[in-house]
Amino acid sequence: MDKILDVVGPYNFHQALKRLKIDPLSAIDLEKETILIPIWVKGYPIVVDLQQIGTLEKPRFHVKTKNEIPVAHDDVIQQLSHLFHWNIPLKEVADFFQNNELGPLFQRFRGTPFVCDFQMYGCLMKVIIHQQLNMTFAYTLSERFVKTFGFEQDGAWFYPTPETVSKLEVSQLRDLQFSQRKAEYVIDTSKLLVEGDLNLDDVVQMSDEEVIKTLVKIRGIGPWTAECFLMFGLGRMDLFPIQDIGIQNGMKKYYNWETKPTHETMLEKSAKWEPYRTYASLYLWESIEVN
Template identity: 50%
Template sequence: MDKTISITPPYNFDRVLERLALDPLNAVNKEERLIKLPYYQPNGQGEVITVQAIGTIDDPQFHITFETDEDSNSKEKRIREVFHWDKPLGDIHDHFLTTALHSIFTEHIGTPLVLEFDPFASLVKSIIHQQLNLSFAHTLTERFVQKYGWKYNGVWFYPRPETVARIRVEDLRDLQFSQRKAEYVIGVGEKIQSGELNLTQLEKESDEAVIKILTKIRGIGPWTAENYLLSALGRPNLFPKADIGIQNAVKKLYEMEKKPTIEELEELSIPWHPYLSYASLYLWRSIE
């Protein structure tokens, strides 16, 4: 089943693909301006959805291809959520033109928040990436997904919670996971499998409640909880001040001799409310 969708400008899908291409597990083709997405069906099977840009920044249009007609409304709804197609960027862009981030927003105009394709995959990925440089974090995540997930039609799917819950710590250690990181990943799988952690329910909670729930879980601190709010739930007003990338980007933008303190970031970010998540995204983009 094929469908063409038009959305409100500005929207720069090429910027989206640039960022998604940083993750080697994503099936991105920048030349053809498309990505193949893993769609996790309720029955545990996977389907690949292809999204291709056929428009421009000022006239954004997309061609979507579903493998089957079944439940197409739910699949389209998920694609719209992932790419934030129903959240126009014009007002956000105008807001930042009056701030110190105006040059970054001008350069990267139309760059939306894009969600991870699956909430559980987002949480696992965040845990794996904790306290690692980006290159090795991607390598470790690749090893994990390629061993315990599955590949279908050229697209990698993360393993489901029930699969992760059955993994042995020593098997992850063989992939170069630390002892604790292995325990954390398996523990999250166990909590979801047992019903103790319900990711669907988290979508209905406030930012503060999500952070409180997630940080009770061993191995999940504020950085991972905030990252989940951003990358899995797309919350609009988050600014992870402890993130090294954010600190480096602000240091570069303001030509500071040292990385800013948490207190300095708190003060500098006041004018960026209520769109702190977009400030975070564009700051990351400025140094990628």
């Protein structure tokens, strides 16, 4: 596979890569603006080499794979378009916030796309692993998880499959410094997927409210985890997880408040940002996490 793809600008791929590089599992060259993308397409693990060869205003991408792939190229492009929000007109998002109180923030990060996690099951595992941890240790833990039980292909790391994780013993995750409960959550959720009690293909078709209602029934998954999965796993556009400490700190900094906002204040403010609250979340994260 070797294709050149034009995308509607503005599209700030470099800023997106800076955020993605926070994850130690990422294979990114910021100078060359390249990233290796491990995705599952039609049941096949495929690594895509993606490079930005255009500009912020006229983005163009070189999309290639190391070897010929056993799936239609259009299926790969469609999945990449979803993951990188190539199908989302970012100018419309920026215009929406132009006269909004977040206008300066959207001007600062103009064209920065929201990028989904590359593997849906991997995203579910990551948000469970990351809950109630500081960012540094959260990524350390998910990296250990992937490099111990997942696999590497063409220079990119894939999360282990639900079948693999469902067969693990709690002690194997405890050896990686998982807490007892978190190890149980990861294994038990994987068992639900293997046994058919949870189907991610069905979840994709649900509304945001239905997804949250379905996921919070699972032991170890609360509202924050469900909302983050909606954002990073499914790419939904209107999520604003008020329990997220990063968003709380982002608002505190942006509004120059002395203390972090209450949930009530966050809900009141974010009501004005519908239907693009996911992008409001992203840019608030950017303001405190990415230089």
